[in-house]
Amino acid sequence: MDTEALRSFVLAAELRQMQHAADELGVTQQAVSKRIAGLERELGVRLFVRTARGVEPTLDGQAFLPHARGIVAGVDRAVTAIRPGSRALRIDVLGLRTAQAVVLHEYWRSRPGTELDVVTLRVDDPHVVAAAVQAGEVDAAFRGVTDPATLPGEVRMIHAFDSPLELLVGPRHPLAAERAVTPDRLRGLPIRVPGIAPRSEWGVFYDQLATEFDLRIDAAGPNFGNEVLADALAESADLATLVGARDRYLWPAQHDLRRIPIVNPALVYPLSLLLPRTNPHPGLRAVIEHFASLPPLTGPAWLPSWARNRATG
Structure with missing residues (x-):
């Protein structure tokens, strides 16, 4: 199965636009459409329906998406595992339009050449994400656990920055x-x-x-x-x-x-970062320093209970 076709399918399903997927991949929209059409022929099902806004996965497409995403992620991990030099820092964000991704983009732009892999695990339960950090599937994740005592012993949570x-x-x-x-x-x-x-x-x-x-x-x-x-x-x-x-x-x-x-x-949403307690990726230090350089809150602020007495864990 063509992994680039799978990658094109995953991006189109997440972005809901063939052109947006093409932009992310650096190819033409026609190339993305051709890859997905070939994948549909191989699978014998339709993966998308056209809408006024772009495309939407069919029921078959929705069922296929998590498996395709896992295959693409596995290929990426396999490639980075043998890449010469330092492996790219892999950080999970909730979405590509969130403050987490925006601040990471600002960091990346300030450090040309930085190897950074921004991913979305699509998981709601932060304990599942903590397990992914523990297993090394990601180097860090923008998630918070409201009771830090429930974190695995090998994972710690630090305050990243605040989002009013x-x-x-x-x-x-x-x-x-x-x-x-x-x-x-x-x-x-x-x-x-x-x-x-x-x-x-x-x-x-x-x-x-x-x-x-x-x-x-x-x-x-x-x-x-x-x-x-x-x-x-x-x-x-x-x-x-x-x-x-x-x-x-x-x-x-x-x-x-x-x-x-x-x-x-x-009204402040505190953004936290989950990372390994020992042997974290060396690129995390500069990212955390960037968070510390962001302008602090001014004036009175309300924070949820778990952020009122912060500790680095």
Whole structure:
């Protein structure tokens, strides 16, 4: 089976655009489409359906995706295992538009030639990710365990950096013209945050946040992605969501969405890094130093319970 065809399929499935997959691979969209068509012929199934936004995996494509992703990851690990010189530093992030990926990109741009492999494990439970760190599948992962005592003995958790939340609303929202808002002004407003998963650190975070400030945070129903959420915000006169200040989201210009800082106190999501307790990858030191160089929080801030007394573990 052609591993480059598998790689093209995985990227197209994750990015939902053949052109985006082609851009990532440095080839033409026609080349990506040809590879995937060959893979479909070999498997005897359709892997994608066309949509107005790009492509979506079929049911067969969804079933095939985790296996294809595992094959591609295995090939990559095999190649890096015999690559001359230092193996690339492999770090797991929750998504390529998150603050984690944005800050890692800033670090990489500041150090030309750095070997860095940014991956997404697509796992909600941070304990599963900790096991991947312990097993050496990744060198570090941007995940937090709300009870550090439950970490494997060979894995430690350190504070990476803080991500203040912002309110994201459409132009007809009652707070759309505000330059900043305080948490008390969010009470009673419908706040949609799709993708809050059981056993995830962000699930605990939003539970504590909603309780502390009496917020109506709705995570019910399927998660159709950021594009669908942006459409809903643009059309609504009262719906809002919460995003990290460094998160990179895109939406059509006509949506006219507004990002509004939340202050007094700032609502802060603490980003942590899981890494081996012994013999960590030598490239991690410079990454951690980069985190330490980021501007600190100013003004009053609210943090979830597990971040109020920080320790390096």
